[in-house]
Amino acid sequence: MKPLATFDCLALLPDPEPRGTSLRIHNALPKARLVLASDRDAQRTALEAMDGAYVLVLQPNVLPNSQLASTIPDPVLVTGDYTVTWLARNLVTGHCEGFAGPTLYLRETLIADYERKAASPVKHAIMPYTVADWAFNYASRPAFSAAFDYAKQLLTLPNSAKEMTIAASFGSDMPYADWWHLGFLCGLSDATEAVLSYEQEKRAMGRGAKMQDLLKDLRRKSNAEIGLISDRISTENAAFFRRNRVIKPDPAVYAELAATYDKLGKAGQAMAAQWREASRWIWGEPTR
Amino acid sequence: MVKTTDLPIVFMSYDEPWADEYWADLLSKAPHAKRVHGVLGLDACHKAALKAGGGEFVITVDADTIVRPSFMDVDISDEFLKRGCRVEYPSQNVINGQTYGNGSLKCWPGKMIREMRTHELSPKGKVSIDHAIGGHMSTTKASPRVHVPEVHSDVNPALTPYHAFRCGFREGVRLSLAGGGGLHFRVDLKKIRGRQLQRLEACCSVGTDCDNGYWLIYGTRLGVFMTHASDWDFTQINTYTWFETFWSDFISRRFGDGPAQCRYTGFRWDPAMLEAETITLGKRIYDSLNLKFFDLSPCESHLFRESGPEPLDWWMSDSFGFMYLKGLTLKANPKRARELFEIGALNEVAASVNNLARMSELGLDGPIDTEKALALFEQAVEGGDKFAPYHMANLLREIYPDDEFQLIRADSLTWLAAQRGFDPDDILSSLEAVE
Numbered sequence: 253m254k255p256l257a258t259f260d261c262l263a264l265l266p267d268p269e270p271r272g273t274s275l276r277i278h279n280a281l282p283k284a285r286l287v288l289a290s291d292r293d294a295q296r297t298a299l300e301a302m303d304g305a306y307v308l309v310l311q312p313n314v315l316p317n318s319q320l321a322s323t324i325p326d327p328v329l330v331t332g333d334y335t336v337t338w339l340a341r342n343l344v345t346g347h348c349e350g351f352a353g354p355t356l357y358l359r360e361t362l363i364a365d366y367e368r369k370a371a372s373p374v375k376h377a378i379m380p381y382t383v384a385d386w387a388f389n390y391a392s393r394p395a396f397s398a399a400f401d402y403a404k405q406l407l408t409l410p411n412s413a414k415e416m417t418i419a420a421s422f423g424s425d426m427p428y429a430d431w432w433h434l435g436f437l438c439g440l441s442d443a444t445e446a447v448l449s450y451e452q453e454k455r456a457m458g459r460g461a462k463m464q465d466l467l468k469d470l471r472r473k474s475n476a477e478i479g480l481i482s483d484r485i486s487t488e489n490a491a492f493f494r495r496n497r498v499i500k501p502d503p504a505v506y507a508e509l510a511a512t513y514d515k516l517g518k519a520g521q522a523m524a525a526q527w528r529e530a531s532r533w534i535w536g537e538p539t540r
Numbered sequence: 541m542v543k544t545t546d547l548p549i550v551f552m553s554y555d556e557p558w559a560d561e562y563w564a565d566l567l568s569k570a571p572h573a574k575r576v577h578g579v580l581g582l583d584a585c586h587k588a589a590l591k592a593g594g595g596e597f598v599i600t601v602d603a604d605t606i607v608r609p610s611f612m613d614v615d616i617s618d619e620f621l622k623r624g625c626r627v628e629y630p631s632q633n634v635i636n637g638q639t640y641g642n643g644s645l646k647c648w649p650g651k652m653i654r655e656m657r658t659h660e661l662s663p664k665g666k667v668s669i670d671h672a673i674g675g676h677m678s679t680t681k682a683s684p685r686v687h688v689p690e691v692h693s694d695v696n697p698a699l700t701p702y703h704a705f706r707c708g709f710r711e712g713v714r715l716s717l718a719g720g721g722g723l724h725f726r727v728d729l730k731k732i733r734g735r736q737l738q739r740l741e742a743c744c745s746v747g748t749d750c751d752n753g754y755w756l757i758y759g760t761r762l763g764v765f766m767t768h769a770s771d772w773d774f775t776q777i778n779t780y781t782w783f784e785t786f787w788s789d790f791i792s793r794r795f796g797d798g799p800a801q802c803r804y805t806g807f808r809w810d811p812a813m814l815e816a817e818t819i820t821l822g823k824r825i826y827d828s829l830n831l832k833f834f835d836l837s838p839c840e841s842h843l844f845r846e847s848g849p850e851p852l853d854w855w856m857s858d859s860f861g862f863m864y865l866k867g868l869t870l871k872a873n874p875k876r877a878r879e880l881f882e883i884g885a886l887n888e889v890a891a892s893v894n895n896l897a898r899m900s901e902l903g904l905d906g907p908i909d910t911e912k913a914l915a916l917f918e919q920a921v922e923g924g925d926k927f928a929p930y931h932m933a934n935l936l937r938e939i940y941p942d943d944e945f946q947l948i949r950a951d952s953l954t955w956l957a958a959q960r961g962f963d964p965d966d967i968l969s970s971l972e973a974v975e
Contacts, residue, residue, distance in 0.1 A: 421847075481843070489837075498738070527886065534887060
């Protein structure tokens with residue numbers, strides 16, 4: 253396998269595109285085709301114009317970091333028909349997650365999905381490496397929407413309490429962090445549509461409601477209703493969290509990856525054992 | 541393999557008023573455990589523990605540490621049960637969430653305890669504030685400390701104001717100094733980096749939501765301040781009698797007779813004054829030493845711990861691999877070394893990638909493969925390893941002695957290594973001489 257820099261790439265763009273996005277993507281991924289996330293026809297056309305068997309997909313507001321270009325996908329996974337996702341670092345909370353991470357697909361599967369207008373059931377592996385930044389915090393709306401969708405995703409997952417705490421509390425020292433927190437807390441509520449929810453909060457603020465009061469009310473509600481452990485961290489102390497919280501992927505990411513490798517024959521089982529030991533050196537299994 | 545329950549376990553207490561509770565807890569999990577109590581001095585205490593254990597090895601448990609039941613199912617490999625090898629299991633601090641050697645469970649060989657000279661008996665001219673077990677204790681890769689990446693205990697150093705203050709103060713001094721084991725010295729605090737700095741900051745900032753948490757934080761900050769803002773003799777922390785005097789003459793009087801009361805000792809203090817003084821001390825440290833500590837609210841402290849746990853020092857797999865590669869303390873085993881370096885590489889430890897490159901270059905545990913070595917060196921250089929540029933430069937010179945481009949590249953790499961702190965040819969000082 254070759255480094256990701258040599259692969260075709262479909263980079264989905266938000267509308268409007270933040271300045272510098274295309275430059276940063278093309279620097280790492282010269283073959284990237286940048287298409288609006290809302291334009292499915294253009295995405296399909298771009299996919300059909302590519303010639304490689306695999307395509308790396310970047311979600312909107314996901315930008316490559318310095319590791320991405322030289323990252324080499326594991327052939328054991330790729331030839332085993334797995335889509336492979338790497339992690340992206342949330343620029344507000346600092347947390348690394350697969351939710352928005354770059355993903356390597358078989359191109360023909362993606363094209364078929366566009367034709368059927370539905371995602372195929374795929375085997376999925378998440379690599380515990382951070383290769384991108386999830387950089388949504390350049391304006392209020394993308395920060396709100398990203399958090400809203402992320403919250404909805406976490407609500408469907410078991411054992412996501414820690415991720416929820418981090419998403420709802422960390423990062424006050426970053427631009428548009430309040431909008432991220434607001435979007436996340438709205439996403440935990442009954443609201444179903446990010447754009448409507450965003451407009452509603454904007455209107456409330458137009459009527460004089462203060463951001464911190466809105467956040468306080470929503471936090472109190474989420475803490476009471478779903479047992480969220482969250483509070484505002486001061487801007488100054490958020491920097492302490494950023495500096496001192498060592499971010500490594502959760503043990504579950506390693507465990508799932510090892511379980512995936514276990515299914516891939518002898519070579520896969522050897523890799524599974526290695527990943528389990530790698531996790532042990534970080535997280536001190538078996539007791540934690 | 542030997543089960544931990546088949547080895548002597550000794551609980552070491554000195555003056556801790558909760559010690560009977562913790563001892564009872566240990567006995568409930570390890571009925572064969574023994575106890576030494578009231579032995580003054582780290583050196584004497586460990587020698588007493590060895591004697592109480594009555595075996596050639598002994599597992600020691602500090603008085604502020606609760607052993608998790610999982611420890612009783614642990615097997616210790618025969619290869620670690622050697623005369624010069626101390627096996628350590630890190631402990632999780634329940635006040636600030638840090639997981640490291642403070643309160644760790646240790647399996648000692650009797651020979652090491654008999655021969656070690658902890659601080660109160662450290663060799664003349666050596667300034668030590670820890671177990672000084674000679675070269676053993678140095679932070680070099682020749683250390684015989686085997687760090688097992690498993691957590692089987694929780695340490696609570698803040699059960700009384702006095703003990704919280706004492707532990708915090710010692711950690712403040714220790715974490716703000718350079719060196720280790722047999723030798724400690726002051727350095728510019730800007731040179732304290734990485735995990736050591738993170739631990740120092742956490743010890744100085746997290747825990748305000750816990751009983752006596754402020755005492756731990758205040759003690760840590762004062763330890764840093766006294767060590768670096770004056771020429772105070774920091775080896776004083778070796779002596780518990782000095783602490784007792786310091787506490788009774790200065791600290792307890794300063795904060796005494798307030799509304800808060802210790803449930804173990806009955807000591808009373810003024811928590812508002814303690815909080816205010818802790819914050820003021822943080823500002824003074826920032827003003828005079830340019831080191832920033834943070835004043836976390838109780839809720840923020842809670843969130844910091846809840847969003848954990850803290851990862852272990854995962855790069856220790858590399859040191860462990862190096863011990864196997866070189867036969868340091870452990871029997872040389874290049875195959876196991878390679879396995880550990882491969883684990884390190886998976887965990888993005890650049891030093892492990894460099895070591896894999898060296899193994900390919902030198903044909904250790906496999907054939908010589910310079911092409912593979914170069915690819916790995918390149919990866920290690922990108923990852924920030926300080927040795928890799930130097931080794932890669934030498935390999936390039938060897939493979940391409942007549943290729944001008946590669947020779948220029950090699951020179952650049954040698955410079956890079958020097959700038960990263962590895963300069964065996966002393967090229968940086970030769971440049972200074974020219975200038």
